[in-house]
Amino acid sequence: MRKNTIILIVLTICFLVALPAYGMNYEVQEDKMSSNELAIKDQPIKTDESLYERLRLIKEKHEKEMQLQEENIEPLGPAPALYYLEVYVAVSSKYPEGEFFEPEQLRSVEDHGGEEMYIATIELGYGHLRFARMNTSLLDPIGFEYIDLDNDSIVDGFLYWWDASGYEHGYFDYENTSSNYPFNNMTDSIYIR
Numbered sequence: 001m002r003k004n005t006i007i008l009i010v011l012t013i014c015f016l017v018a019l020p021a022y023g024m025n026y027e028v029q030e031d032k033m034s035s036n037e038l039a040i041k042d043q044p045i046k047t048d049e050s051l052y053e054r055l056r057l058i059k060e061k062h063e064k065e066m067q068l069q070e071e072n073i074e075p076l077g078p079a080p081a082l083y084y085l086e087v088y089v090a091v092s093s094k095y096p097e098g099e100f101f102e103p104e105q106l107r108s109v110e111d112h113g114g115e116e117m118y119i120a121t122i123e124l125g126y127g128h129l130r131f132a133r134m135n136t137s138l139l140d141p142i143g144f145e146y147i148d149l150d151n152d153s154i155v156d157g158f159l160y161w162w163d164a165s166g167y168e169h170g171y172f173d174y175e176n177t178s179s180n181y182p183f184n185n186m187t188d189s190i191y192i193r
């Protein structure tokens, strides 16, 4: 009887000590796995040098156009109106490497979906009415980054991440409206297969 009780106590202690340790290991592995899987989402956009080159050219072209206009009209305010926008990348559990889109691309090449899916949009200039939709249903933003193309600490644009988790495919569209004159509206879209 006494021997059995001692064995029982020893087993209980072993179980109580092992349980949290097991739980912790499991947690850590889970975290590591999910952040590795969709790591692209956590990489600063600045690491995409080819994107920055492309955006710099768009900015230069826009500034030249603005200069030509300013010769005729009164100078613009300090914050530039929204002048460029695109769907940049999609990353999903089914395609964790991430698919970067060409500006004119109409349809994703890769098959996306699975448990998680995030889509990033990029814009230059300042907008204030952002709407991202999947099959006309609004998506929530989960984060954003500033884009500073010339390192002058003046923000040139924004990257926004949208949560499209739960969709296996669908029509993604993004729109934004300029905060400043001429209060123009811009859109871009892509079919995610």
Ligand SMILES: [Ca+2]
Residues within 6 Å of the ligand: 147, 148, 149, 150, 151, 152, 153, 154, 155, 156
């Ligand atoms: Ca800048």
Ligand SMILES: [Ca+2]
Residues within 6 Å of the ligand: 111, 112, 113, 168, 169, 192, 193
């Ligand atoms: Ca799919």
